[in-house]
Amino acid sequence: MSLYARRVTLPTITPLTIQSQVIKVFNEDGSSHVLEVPSDTTARDLCQLCITKNRCGYDQNWTIFEQLSQSGIERIVEDHESVVRVQSSWAVDANCRFYFRKKSGKYDFFRNLTFFPEHMVSCCSETKGSFSHSQLIQDFMNPRACPEIHGHLQIKDQGKKSWKKYYFFLRRSGLYFSTKGTSKEPRHLQFIADLNENNVYTLLSGKKMYGAPTNFGFCLKLNWSGDAKDLKLLCADDDLSRTCWMTVVRLFKHGLQLYQNYKTPLLKTASLLTRSSSDNSLVAMDFTGESGRIIDNPVEALSAAAEEALSWRKRTCHRVNMHWSVTAQPIAASTEAFHRIQPWFHHRISREESQKLMEQQGLVDGLYLVRESQSNLKNFVLSLCYGICTMVHLLAHRSNNLASVNLQCS
Numbered sequence: 001m002s003l004y005a006r007r008v009t010l011p012t013i014t015p016l017t018i019q020s021q022v023i024k025v026f027n028e029d030g031s032s033h034v035l036e037v038p039s040d041t042t043a044r045d046l047c048q049l050c051i052t053k054n055r056c057g058y059d060q061n062w063t064i065f066e067q068l069s070q071s072g073i074e075r076i077v078e079d080h081e082s083v084v085r086v087q088s089s090w091a092v093d094a095n096c097r098f099y100f101r102k103k104s105g106k107y108d109f110f111r112n113l114t115f116f117p118e119h120m121v122s123c124c125s126e127t128k129g130s131f132s133h134s135q136l137i138q139d140f141m142n143p144r145a146c147p148e149i150h151g152h153l154q155i156k157d158q159g160k161k162s163w164k165k166y167y168f169f170l171r172r173s174g175l176y177f178s179t180k181g182t183s184k185e186p187r188h189l190q191f192i193a194d195l196n197e198n199n200v201y202t203l204l205s206g207k208k209m210y211g212a213p214t215n216f217g218f219c220l221k222l223n224w225s226g227d228a229k230d231l232k233l234l235c236a237d238d239d240l241s242r243t244c245w246m247t248v249v250r251l252f253k254h255g256l257q258l259y260q261n262y263k264t265p266l267l268k269t270a271s272l273l274t275r276s277s278s279d280n281s282l283v284a285m286d287f288t289g290e291s292g293r294i295i296d297n298p299v300e301a302l303s304a305a306a307e308e309a310l311s312w313r314k315r316t317c318h319r320v321n322m323h324w325s326v327t328a329q330p331i332a333a334s335t336e337a338f339h340r341i342q343p344w345f346h347h348r349i350s351r352e353e354s355q356k357l358m359e360q361q362g363l364v365d366g367l368y369l370v371r372e373s374q375s376n377l378k379n380f381v382l383s384l385c386y387g388i389c390t391m392v393h394l395l396a397h398r399s400n401n402l403a404s405v406n407l408q409c410s
Contacts, residue, residue: 019038020036020039021084021087022035023036023084023087023098024097024098025046025050025064026097026099028101033050035049037083040082040084041083041084042079042080042081042083043063043077043081043083044079044080045083046064046100047063055362055364060106060107061102064077064083064100065077065098065101065103066086066096066097067097067098067204068090068094068096069095069096072205072208072209072210073202073203073221074099074201075199075200075201076103078254078257079261079264080254080260080261089223107261110137110262114240116133116136116244117240119151120150120151121148122147122149123148137259140248141251141256141258146171146172148171150168150169150170151245152165152166152167152168152237153166153168153235154214154235155177155192155232155233155235156211156233156234158229159229163213163235166179167181168192168234170245170249170252174192174193174194175192175193176189176191177190192220193232195220196253198232199221201218201219202217202218202246203217203218206233210233213235214237216235216237216239217234217236218234218236218242220249339370344368344370345369345370347372351381355390357369358383358385358390363389363390364385365385365386366384366385366386367384367385368382368383368384369382369383370382371383373394376394376396380394380395381395382395
């Protein structure tokens with residue numbers, strides 16, 4: 001018998017990857033959307049979906065926020081960040097949410113010099129004359145450049161209710177404070193946090209929850225930790241200085257990616273997502289906007305299919321998604337006419353009921369429904385909204401074809 005055991009090499013086990021994830025996004029009015037999105041969906045993709053769902057105007061200031069209610073903090077989820085990865089970092093019992101709303105001046109620091117006061121930026125303090133805003137932005141995004149933000153901040157002692165005021169320095173290597181006045185000598189600097197391992201958040205109710213001395217609080221939170229004890233709570237004297245600190249943290253952390261987000265229009269989100277060759281024959285349609293359109297964005301199409309499958313939308317939403325919907329019955333198997341199984345067909349309802357349904361959906365141009373005529377048997381009525389007015393067309397049979405023979409406005 002051999003004294004040596006035989007060495008066996010086991011095959012590598014490929015980890016199971018999640019193809020899609022359900023994400024709930026809240027609006028400012030308290031309403032919400034439950035969306036099923038692919039695992040690689042970014043905050044920009046989610047923003048595009050929410051704009052379509054809420055029928056909002058396209059604006060670069062639309063933003064996805066991550067809010068941690070138990071800690072009383074929130075932050076901007078950068079456009080390139082994966083929302084699925086952000087959600088996976090939440091604790092199971094934590095009250096965490098995504099919010100969709102506008103952030104005024106989300107990228108204004110690329111155009112406005114007032115975001116960086118001269119007395120807070122080291123390269124400005126050392127220059128007697130005026131400085132170039134474009135050069136300053138390039139220094140912040142250049143990993144070889146070493147700009148520095150400095151000024152007084154108050155920090156909360158760990159495990160205590162007291163706050164202490166120190167002179168802080170924000171560098172590419174991290175956040176420090178001086179133990180001796182405004183000295184920046186290495187022996188006097190105390191390291192606080194590494195920017196690559198932390199995200200910057202705004203304190204929503206710093207005075208109430210943490211006893212902050214002012215209303216201009218912010219904090220640094222570890223990417224993988226949900227414990228409030230790990231928060232580095234800071235407080236500025238005014239909103240301008242807080243905005244400067246938080247903006248430079250974003251620039252140091254994300255660098256050139258922020259500028260690419262700023263230069264990429266929100267309308268081009270759909271072109272960043274490619275469809276597989278097997279999906280070329282599938283067409284998803286949307287009739288909820290001002291006019292009918294083909295849904296080219298696969299994230300939006302997948303979400304629309306999930307909504308129809310789980311009955312998340314009312315039957316009167318007028319979204320036709322024949323190929324993507326998992327609840328649609330095969331047309332060939334149906335004994336009824338094709339139009340009777342469509343979501344825009346409402347059988348034998350009265351004119352008053354159809355008008356009420358149109359008003360419930362909002363009188364937007366292009367909204368329509370079809371019903372059976374009560375006064376003309378075997379004919380139909382098309383109700384179409386245009387210019388905040390519902391126009392009624394009588395569709396009558398003529399030589400085996402449907403023809404519109406009447407037009408009224410209500």
